[in-house]
Amino acid sequence: MSAELISGKTIGEEIRQSITQRVDKLKELGVTPGLAVVLVGNDPASHTYVTNKQKTSKKLGMHSELIEFDESISQEELLNTINRLNTDDSIHGILVQLPLPEHIEERAVIAAIDPSKDVDGFHPINAGKLMIGEEGFIPCTPFGIMKMIEKIGFDLKGKHAVVIGRSNIVGKPIGQLLLQQDATVTYCHSKTVDLPTITKQADLLVAAVGRPKMITSEHVKEGAVVIDVGINRDENNKLCGDVDFDDVKEIASAITPVPGGVGPMTITMLMANTLLSAERTLQK
Numbered sequence: 001m002s003a004e005l006i007s008g009k010t011i012g013e014e015i016r017q018s019i020t021q022r023v024d025k026l027k028e029l030g031v032t033p034g035l036a037v038v039l040v041g042n043d044p045a046s047h048t049y050v051t052n053k054q055k056t057s058k059k060l061g062m063h064s065e066l067i068e069f070d071e072s073i074s075q076e077e078l079l080n081t082i083n084r085l086n087t088d089d090s091i092h093g094i095l096v097q098l099p100l101p102e103h104i105e106e107r108a109v110i111a112a113i114d115p116s117k118d119v120d121g122f123h124p125i126n127a128g129k130l131m132i133g134e135e136g137f138i139p140c141t142p143f144g145i146m147k148m149i150e151k152i153g154f155d156l157k158g159k160h161a162v163v164i165g166r167s168n169i170v171g172k173p174i175g176q177l178l179l180q181q182d183a184t185v186t187y188c189h190s191k192t193v194d195l196p197t198i199t200k201q202a203d204l205l206v207a208a209v210g211r212p213k214m215i216t217s218e219h220v221k222e223g224a225v226v227i228d229v230g231i232n233r234d235e236n237n238k239l240c241g242d243v244d245f246d247d248v249k250e251i252a253s254a255i256t257p258v259p260g261g262v263g264p265m266t267i268t269m270l271m272a273n274t275l276l277s278a279e280r281t282l283q284k
């Protein structure tokens, strides 16, 4: 058997087309969605992601601002910038690209963002809203994963979903979203005993571990849907996921590739959140 490929490129493109139309409508009503992206330091990967966010938002007709700081910026200066963006009416979405340099406290920076502009969905208020099923902002990567699951028509009701990873950005929120769709959710992590026995029970397996090709066919039940959140480099410095794609595709019913799977959905859903934030200003 060879699995259906779940392409984040294709699904993302479809979603972006509908975002463009909604942006045009909003502009007719006098509101241009605005995104501010804050980048600290010169991590090459972060630079690529931020450039991509800028390009995509402009392509969709949004207003976009990139605010770049040297690695040595103080936390206070960074917080001042966030405060200014919080009160800027042309900005509907604010995000600070992670990771931040060590001398800056990530939590304090995220907490300074106005929750109504927190399009990453990382603010404790939005994390709490997700937990109790209230409308806030859903973090972009988990949001993208849910769109992929919806797109392939996989009904989560009563299914066993196993999430490997418990980060605040991916693992924890994706578990909540799967639970909201009536899946039975199990979290696995680095201290889990006998991982394969648990993952073998999964109808849906989400791998967000950060270890190249760690998940093999030995971890996967025949016919399972496999979502790979990892972005790693293999022994030949080639981009790969947490899942051994060539091995697992023979046993899964559907699988996301790396690159071209979950990654592109993250940026698309950032655009969706920015648009949503701008639309909400009209409902106030």
Ligand SMILES: Nc1nc2c(c(=O)[nH]1)N[C@@H](CN(C=O)c1ccc(C(=O)N[C@@H](CCC(=O)O)C(=O)O)cc1)CN2
Pocket: 049, 095, 096, 097, 098, 099, 120, 140, 141, 231, 239, 258, 259, 260, 261, 262, 263, 264, 265, 266, 267
């Ligand atoms: N403030 C945030 N920081 C970070 C986030 C985030 O959502 N908000 N997520 C990641 C980085 N990230 C977006 O910011 C991101 C990572 C990867 C991709 C992507 O499209 N990956 C490609 C491969 C890219 C490559 O060639 O290296 C793919 O999977 O096809 C998009 C966004 C951490 N920080």
Ligand SMILES: [Mg+2]
Pocket: 140, 141, 169, 266
């Ligand atoms: Mg992400």
